[in-house]
Amino acid sequence: MLCVALVLTSLIWSAAPTAGSARDGRRQQLTVLPPRGWNSYDSFSWIIDEAAFLDNARIMANRLLPHGYQYAVIDFLWYRRIAAGSGVGAYGFDSMDQWGRPYPDPRRFPSGRGGGGFRPIADKVHAMGLKFGIHLMNGISTQAVNANTPILDARTGKAYVENGRQWRTRDIGLTHRTCAWMPKGFMSVNTYLGAGRAFLRSLYRQYADWGVDFVKLDCIFGTDYSPKEIVTLHSILKELERPVVLSISPGTAVTPALAENITQHVDMYRVTGDDWDSWKDVRPHFDVARSFAAANKIGAPGLRGRSWPDLDMLPFGWLTDAGANQGPHRTTSLTFDEQTTQMVLWSMAKSPLMYEGDLRHLDDRTFNLITHPTLLKINHHTRNNMEFGYIHSERASKPDEQSGRSKSGYPMDVTNNGGTVLGLGTCSDRSASGWYSISKDHICRSYGIQNGNASFCISKAKLLPTS
Ligand SMILES: *[C@@H]1O[C@H](CO)[C@@H](O)[C@H](O)[C@H]1NC(C)=O
Ligand SMILES: *[C@@H]1O[C@H](CO)[C@@H](O)[C@H](O)[C@H]1NC(C)=O
Numbered sequence: 497m498l499c500v501a502l503v504l505t506s507l508i509w510s511a512a513p514t515a516g517s518a519r520d521g522r523r524q525q526l527t528v529l530p531p532r533g534w535n536s537y538d539s540f541s542w543i544i545d546e547a548a549f550l551d552n553a554r555i556m557a558n559r560l561l562p563h564g565y566q567y568a569v570i571d572f573l574w575y576r577r578i579a580a581g582s583g584v585g586a587y588g589f590d591s592m593d594q595w596g597r598p599y600p601d602p603r604r605f606p607s608g609r610g611g612g613g614f615r616p617i618a619d620k621v622h623a624m625g626l627k628f629g630i631h632l633m634n635g636i637s638t639q640a641v642n643a644n645t646p647i648l649d650a651r652t653g654k655a656y657v658e659n660g661r662q663w664r665t666r667d668i669g670l671t672h673r674t675c676a677w678m679p680k681g682f683m684s685v686n687t688y689l690g691a692g693r694a695f696l697r698s699l700y701r702q703y704a705d706w707g708v709d710f711v712k713l714d715c716i717f718g719t720d721y722s723p724k725e726i727v728t729l730h731s732i733l734k735e736l737e738r739p740v741v742l743s744i745s746p747g748t749a750v751t752p753a754l755a756e757n758i759t760q761h762v763d764m765y766r767v768t769g770d771d772w773d774s775w776k777d778v779r780p781h782f783d784v785a786r787s788f789a790a791a792n793k794i795g796a797p798g799l800r801g802r803s804w805p806d807l808d809m810l811p812f813g814w815l816t817d818a819g820a821n822q823g824p825h826r827t828t829s830l831t832f833d834e835q836t837t838q839m840v841l842w843s844m845a846k847s848p849l850m851y852e853g854d855l856r857h858l859d860d861r862t863f864n865l866i867t868h869p870t871l872l873k874i875n876h877h878t879r880n881n882m883e884f885g886y887i888h889s890e891r892a893s894k895p896d897e898q899s900g901r902s903k904s905g906y907p908m909d910v911t912n913n914g915g916t917v918l919g920l921g922t923c924s925d926r927s928a929s930g931w932y933s934i935s936k937d938h939i940c941r942s943y944g945i946q947n948g949n950a951s952f953c954i955s956k957a958k959l960l961p962t963s
Contacts, residue, residue: 524739525801527763529876530848531741533567533629534560535712538772538811538852539824542573542584545604548823548856550620555855557624563867564876565851567710567741568621569629570614574600584819587680588639595648596640596665597699618707629710629741630703633675634725635684636695641669647691648698656694663691673722675715677746682715687728697732704738711740717765718748723757730761730799742799743806743848746770750784752791759796759803764848771808772818773828778838781807785845789882794846806848810839813853813862824854832861839865843875880936884954 534556536544553568575591575598576582582589591599600608607616618628644666646655655662668691673684686692703711713729716722726744733740744758747766755765767784771777788794788805795802812835814824828835842849851866874881933939940953 526739526741527798527801527804529564529802530795530804530846531567531710531743531764532560532563532565532849533569533627533710533851534565534855535569535571535629535631535809535850535852537571537631538809538815539813539854540571541816541818541820541822542571542576543578543604543821543823544570544574546607546617550617552855553621553624553626555858557626559855559858559863560851560867561625563872565849565866566625566627567629567850568626569710569712569850570631571712572631572633572714574598574605574630577601577603578821583821585678585680590637590639592637592640592643592645594645595698596636596643596645596695597648597702598637612706613702614706614708622707627709628707629712629743630708631712631714632699633678633682634713634715634720634722635673635675635682636665636669637682638669638674638680641665641671641683647695649694650698650701656691658690663689663694665695668692668695676719678715684722684725687725693728693732696728697735700729700732700736700740704736704740707738708740709738710743712743712745714745717744717758718746718750718754718769720746721754726758726761733799739800747806747808752788752793755788755793755805759793759798761799762803763798763800764804764806766808767805768808770818771811773811773815773830775830775834778830778834778841781838781841781845785841785847786883786885789845794881795879804846804848807842807845808847809850809852810842810866811852812866813851813855813859814857815853824857828853832865835862835865839868839871843871844878844881846875846878846881849875882956884937884939884956886955886958888953888955888959889951 534552536549536552540548549568549570556565556568573584576586577589577591578601579589591601593599600614602609605614605617608614614628614630621628644664647663647665647668649656657663668685668689670684670686674680675682685695687696716725729742733742741763743764744762745766746769748769750765750767755767758765767788768781771781785805785807793805795804797803812828812830815826815828816822816824830838849866853862930941930943931939932942934953937956938953938959939955940951942951
């Protein structure tokens with residue numbers, strides 16, 4: 497089965513935008529193009545350790561970095577201990593410092609034992625030429641609230657004091673605003689309080705000190721939509737000398753209207769629920785990609801350049817299962833045609849590309865797909881990409897009859913038409929010759945058949961009758 501997406505790029509290559517040259521990290525334009533990287537979630541669930549992460553980062557630096565994949569990201573619960581009774585829904589297994597801040601689990605990330613947190617890993621990742629990212633749960637952990645620790649004032653290095661009183665985590669945790677998909681584990685912080693903002697500042701200062709370049713912040717978008725917290729984080733991140741790219745999640749029930757007020761505060765935002773390796777997960781992305789394109793949200797102004805609707809991970813290759821207490825142990829369930837279709841859609845929708853299979857088992861076919869030069873070029877250097885859902889044919893019904901043209905302007909099931917209808921190429925590709933655009937919403941190809949032209953057109957909308 498080759499499902500052909502009725503989406504066509506406008507086949508206009510935009511000039512590669514230049515990144516901001518400002519030396520000041522605060523103003524660096526890092527997301528003029530949709531980011532690419534590797535994330536540990538699909539292959540390791542939450543149990544990734546330092547050795548496995550660095551192995552993947554090394555392979556990524558050698559093989560994927562030349563193709564623009566630069567963010568190496570450790571996904572969720574890196575502070576949680578692996579033990580009997582521990583897991584995604586467990587409570588009380590998290591490493592945390594005296595200020596209620598998460599700390600990498602010292603058994604899984606031994607280089608952090610000296611107090612450097614992720615710094616030693618970030619240094620290694622940077623030495624490979626990559627950027628380093630981590631996943632975060634929005635707000636504060638229930639464990640930190642229950643411990644009722646003091647809050648670090650990052651500006652003084654001491655406990656946060658305001659109005660003559662020392663504030664604690666129990667003052668700032670919003671117990672009625674827990675994370676929708678992990679209600680026992682995490683809750684929002686009261687950003688109306690100076691102490692709440694001080695806590696968040698103490699977290700992000702530390703991440704920047706560790707050398708973090710990218711945060712995937714969960715429980716703040718979609719069904720956990722919290723614009724006040726997003727705006728607060730935007731200003732905290734802008735204060736940091738180190739530029740940190742902000743990616744927000746989850747993407748459940750996201751529409752362009754929901755994204756309206758926050759795109760300028762973030763770099764990328766999920767627009768679907770988790771995308772695992774089944775066609776039922778991939779399928780809804782077509783409609784979502786269409787609506788974000790139609791709403792002109794792809795590449796709208798963002799925190800560090802532009803903001804990108806994120807179609808979520810590429811679950812190809814060697815994987816694990818969602819939320820499992822287990823590392824990679826199986827191959828993807830998507831057929832290769834389905835993987836190709838997914839990769840083509842992600843490229844045309846200019847989604848960030850986050851490969852998530854275990855790179856230690858990266859086969860050539862998967863490698864060639866995720867580094868396909870034309871797709872990667874489409875992903876970075878096309879514009880006005882949108883769905884052209886209508887197919888029209890126009891031809892002389894008899895060769896000598898100029899006026900008797902027949903038109904059909906209805907969505908067609910292209911899969912009934914022998915499979916492949918549209919291909920994608922660069923303008924210099926021979927298969928691209930013969931295409932011309934009548935308007936930006938209407939693209940045709942002319943076949944000079946004998947006396948008459950047989951035209952094949954696709955358009956964004958159903959054409960109105962002309963006679
Ligand atoms: C966006 O902001 C406007 C103006 O403040 C507000 O009316 C609207 O409800 C907001 N939309 C969302 C989805 O929060
Ligand atoms: C065929 O198409 C070309 C290019 O659009 C046009 O110039 C020409 O007039 C067409 N010929 C007929 C017979 O319609």
